Amino acid sequence: MQESNKPQTDEQELISVNNEVNEAEASKERKAQETESQVEIMPSMEELLREAELKAAEHYDAWLRAKADTENIRKRAQSDVTNAHKYAIEKFSSELLAVMDSLEAALVVENATLENFKNGVELTHKQLTAAFEKFNIKSIDPKGEKFDPHQHQAMCMVESELAPNTVTQVLQKGYMLHDRVIRPAMVAVAKGKDT
Template sequence: MKFSRKLHPNPEGDGLKSAAEIALERAADAPESEGEPESVALPRAELDRLRAEAAKAAEHWDRLLRVQADLDNFRKRMAREKQDWIKSANERLLSALLTPLDHFEMGLDAARQSPSLEALLDGMRLVHSQFHDALRAQGVTEIEAVGEPFDPSRHEAVAQQESEAPEGQVIQQLRKGYRLHDRVLRATRVIVSKGPSQGSPAEGKAAPAADRRDESGEI
């Protein structure tokens, strides 16, 4: 801003003041601003739009909170249902094992009263059969092993032996394995074939020399 050099009377001096001096005096006498921004009046349409956006945001937030609460309740319900299912499955299995246990105890009582070994064996066979029936009813079956190709997902190899069976074939079962439907409960512990034994090359070459020595007495 350029100040005018227009002169005004100066009572304290020579009676003349410039326009710049007068402007400076007025600025000094003016009250100091407190630094607060002046309020700006928004158009009514803009104000209505902002209010609508705020209401929509609040509605979305409330909806998000309800969805989160529903999800938490769903997770808790699923956890309870899973525990109930596990308890129910255990109850069915244990109830199925009670009958073989009853017959096993009856067999023990009969063995105490009768020294007959055959009667004891019959009782054990009955209990063994009932145990297998109870397991099969729950979807538990034995894993085939002997004569099968070794499968690390179903078999646990503890040793290898030479045999006439092809290499990698299970030749002996040490402990039975079981599966529940398609899931392995316990792998079958087995011994796997190395294949038939073979003589070393040195032994194969020594035989003709021995034959010649037998015929002529010299090599």
């Protein structure tokens, strides 16, 4: 009976070895298929290099365009600033043209009387005052006010009944543009009786 068991064991061993060989071959085939699929999925180094070069070229092109846009904006801004400085007083100048027209009209009149000249000068003064008001140019006429060195320029000191450091006389009006003094008023200032 022992002999009958032996062939079965050999047969079982053979089946078992056969199964192992089949599994090993199947495993090899699976690994080969996985490797092939990985090879298909993973691009070659040349393809990666080509893609990187294309992306670099795109980025370089975008950078050049951005640089050109920035340069154009800078030039445009510089031109705008230059024009703003150059033509800043254009509106004010056009307002002064009416004043100039009035003065030229007065010079053309041949048989003018003193009264006509006075009326013409008053009209011209009104036009100039209106232009100044439109552009926030205000006169500084500080007679009777306390002397302010930021707005007034003392030309002389005179004895007066007024308190010391009070403006007694305005020799020439000053002018302000908004809150900035563009010409201080030239004034005479009261000095104390003791000095």
